[in-house]
Amino acid sequence: MAHIQLKNITKKFGAHTALKGLDLEIQDGEFFVLLGQTGAGKTTTLRLISGLETPTEGDILIDGVDVGPWGAAERDVALVLQQYSLYPRYTVRENLEFPLKAKIRRLERAEIDERVNRVAKTLRIEHLLDRKTDRLSGGEMQRVSIGRAIVRKPRVFLMDEPLSALDAKLREALRTELKNLQVNLGATFLFVTHDQIEAMSMGDKIGVLNEGHLVQVGTPNEIYNNPLNTFVARSVGSPPMNLIEGELRSGKAVMTQKNFELPFTGATGTSAAEGDRPLVFGIRPEDLHLEAGAPVEAKVHDVENHGVEKILTLRVGDIMLRATVPARTDVALEDAVRFAWNPNKVVLFDRASGVSLRHAG
Numbered sequence: 197m198a199h200i201q202l203k204n205i206t207k208k209f210g211a212h213t214a215l216k217g218l219d220l221e222i223q224d225g226e227f228f229v230l231l232g233q234t235g236a237g238k239t240t241t242l243r244l245i246s247g248l249e250t251p252t253e254g255d256i257l258i259d260g261v262d263v264g265p266w267g268a269a270e271r272d273v274a275l276v277l278q279q280y281s282l283y284p285r286y287t288v289r290e291n292l293e294f295p296l297k298a299k300i301r302r303l304e305r306a307e308i309d310e311r312v313n314r315v316a317k318t319l320r321i322e323h324l325l326d327r328k329t330d331r332l333s334g335g336e337m338q339r340v341s342i343g344r345a346i347v348r349k350p351r352v353f354l355m356d357e358p359l360s361a362l363d364a365k366l367r368e369a370l371r372t373e374l375k376n377l378q379v380n381l382g383a384t385f386l387f388v389t390h391d392q393i394e395a396m397s398m399g400d401k402i403g404v405l406n407e408g409h410l411v412q413v414g415t416p417n418e419i420y421n422n423p424l425n426t427f428v429a430r431s432v433g434s435p436p437m438n439l440i441e442g443e444l445r446s447g448k449a450v451m452t453q454k455n456f457e458l459p460f461t462g463a464t465g466t467s468a469a470e471g472d473r474p475l476v477f478g479i480r481p482e483d484l485h486l487e488a489g490a491p492v493e494a495k496v497h498d499v500e501n502h503g504v505e506k507i508l509t510l511r512v513g514d515i516m517l518r519a520t521v522p523a524r525t526d527v528a529l530e531d532a533v534r535f536a537w538n539p540n541k542v543v544l545f546d547r548a549s550g551v552s553l554r555h556a557g
């Protein structure tokens with residue numbers, strides 16, 4: 197178990213700056229997810245913590261100790277990658293024993309057996325112990341890779357998209373297992389992914405990374421309900437938050453799309469809302485609902501049936517809005533419908549900076 201702190205980390209590769217002044221703190225026993233698109237700097241962050249790269253500027257502290265001078269082995273962190281790095285001609289048992297046989301560990305045979313058996317039981321791969329790893333399915337191989345990390349009892353687990361090579365069903369199953377495992381071990385996990393569903397479902401905390409900048413850190417609820425800016429608003433939620441242009445007029449927010457104009461009755465949420473200015477309204481699809489007599493008319497442009505719910509695309513003039521409605525809602529393409537929204541749930545963003553007025557205030 198360990199507490200990790202990154203202080204003002206910058207990492208340059210030649211002329212390219214991969215990380216820019218990154219400050220990040222991961223509490224002991226926390227499941228922290230770093231969410232970002234390709235090239236955001238996720239892998240670089242993991243490689244810096246594990247000691248495979250050196251920061252251009254800034255410090256990395258593990259349990260309050262500056263680990264800058266320490267090599268990868270001394271840091272005692274385990275890195276699990278998307279591509280399983282197993283020895284193909286070895287059995288599962290041999291692969292699990294391997295990290296324990298390093299000379300510096302000097303473990304007794306009985307201790308090695310005990311650890312391997314316990315990990316195999318935890319990951320439900322006991323029946324595979326004597327099988328060669330090239331005879332395993334993708335999900336089994338990834339379990340063994342995770343097992344190789346656990347068996348060492350490292351201080352920190354760093355996971356680089358470990359589930360992204362697996363099919364959807366397996367990914368879902370392993371998400372739950374990995375989360376349970378982290379809770380049972382009480383371990384500190386830093387898990388990086390570009391998949392917002394993974395981030396939302398697994399993280400105690402999420403850090404949203406964009407082009408080497410940490411944009412926002414918060415619990416999944418904070419990130420979802422109170423995004424710092426339109427980038428974060430678009431990064432989480434499926435379908436994503438509706439973002440509609442409008443403006444502030446005499447203290448009232450007004451949506452001013454070409455074909456409709458609507459007063460917004462909810463609180464603007466900040467004193468920074470004084471003075472007229474261009475805004476973006478953020479409304480989650482589940483906060484839009486169909487209602488007879490509601491203020492705005494729309495045409496049903498698309499209907500996706502997802503079992504328990506339907507995702508509608510509504511066309512209002514030339515803008516498209518997504519609405520998540522109960523599956524029993526009876527609508528067909530090109531139906532005329534009316535919709536309303538929950539004014540308390542609307543998030544207002546400054547159009548120029550993209551920053552939420554709640555945060556700017």
Ligand SMILES: Nc1ncnc2c1ncn2[C@@H]1O[C@H](COP(=O)(O)OP(=O)(O)OP(=O)(O)O)[C@@H](O)[C@H]1O
Pocket residue numbers: 209212213214232233234235236237238239240241390
């Ligand atoms: N060794 C290197 N030399 C030069 N540029 C690098 C090197 N490693 C990473 N980069 C660059 O730094 C940026 C961040 O890369 P990084 O691998 O950390 O992104 P990522 O968020 O993990 O992306 P992905 O999801 O695609 O793995 C990218 O623009 C990448 O091209």
